[in-house]
Amino acid sequence: MSLVVRRAVPADVERLAEVHVNCWQETYQGILSDGFLAAQGPETRLPLWRHLLETAEPAEAWVACDDGTVVGFAGIRRAPDGGSSHAFAAPSSGDLELWGLYLLASHQGLGLGRRLLEAALGDSPASLWVAAENGRAIGFYRHFRFAPDGAADLIPDWENLREIRMVRPRQAPLL
Numbered sequence: 001m002s003l004v005v006r007r008a009v010p011a012d013v014e015r016l017a018e019v020h021v022n023c024w025q026e027t028y029q030g031i032l033s034d035g036f037l038a039a040q041g042p043e044t045r046l047p048l049w050r051h052l053l054e055t056a057e058p059a060e061a062w063v064a065c066d067d068g069t070v071v072g073f074a075g076i077r078r079a080p081d082g083g084s085s086h087a088f089a090a091p092s093s094g095d096l097e098l099w100g101l102y103l104l105a106s107h108q109g110l111g112l113g114r115r116l117l118e119a120a121l122g123d124s125p126a127s128l129w130v131a132a133e134n135g136r137a138i139g140f141y142r143h144f145r146f147a148p149d150g151a152a153d154l155i156p157d158w159e160n161l162r163e164i165r166m167v168r169p170r171q172a173p174l175l
Contacts, residue, residue, distance in 0.1 A: 001066055003107075005115040008061040008073060010053045015070040016063065017045040023072070023102035031133045032159050062119040064103060064112040072103030074116035076126070093167035096126040117144060125170045129153065132162040141166050 008016065021044065025037045052059035052075070064072035079095040098120060103113050128146065130137050138148075151165035 001110075002068075003110060003112060003115075004065045005062055005112065005119050006065065008053055008058070008063045008075075010058070012063055012070055013046065013049040013053055014042070016049045016053075016061075016073055017042040019070055019072065019104060020045040020049070020100075020102065023104060026105045027102065027134065027137070028131065028161075031131060032161065036159055060120070062116055064107065064116055066107060071107040072101075072112055072116060074101040074120040075099050076120045093127040093169055094125040096121060096124055098126055098128040101128075113140060114144075121168075123171070125168055127165055127167045129163040129165055132164045138164075138166070144168065 021040045021042050024040055028037060052061060059075060059077070061073060061075040063070045075098070077097050077099055079097065098117070101113065101116055101120070103116070126146075127149075128141065130141065132152065146166040146168045148164050149167045153163045153165075155161045155163065
């Protein structure tokens with residue numbers, strides 16, 4: 001097994017669309033209805049990935065690969081003019097938001113999630129939104145100093161999926 005984390009490139013868009021949907025179907029099984037998950041296909045994510053990576057200034061996204069095949073990804077965005085790009089600002093977490101970190105179940109537990117997170121954020125302050133019922137992901141983010149800050153939201157198009165915001169504030173300087 002040759003496990004690599006690298007920047008995403010335009011040639012990755014089709015595989016990223018497949019992995020994105022496969023990860024959703026694995027991650028949200030039991031949280032969202034089987035019918036909703038079955039209706040998701042790579043074609044629903046392909047326009048997003050083309051928009052993100054096939055532009056003059058591609059988005060900040062990284063892929064995890066196993067022997068050259070994409071098995072996961074992480075993406076960040078920077079809020080314009082220092083504010084949060086989400087409806088609920090998190091001033092203590094700076095202007096970085098981790099908008100996605102997904103890894104196929106077959107590749108979890110190998111250190112790729114940590115490597116994707118480090119590639120995307122390093123140790124920078126940041127915020128993210130995670131499904132409130134996704135205990136595994138919440139535990140993963142807690143390990144990297146993220147904590148819920150009390151903000152919550154619903155995604156109506158996703159069967160009113162409840163999300164919570166987690167933030168990793170700036171580290172206090174050592175005295």
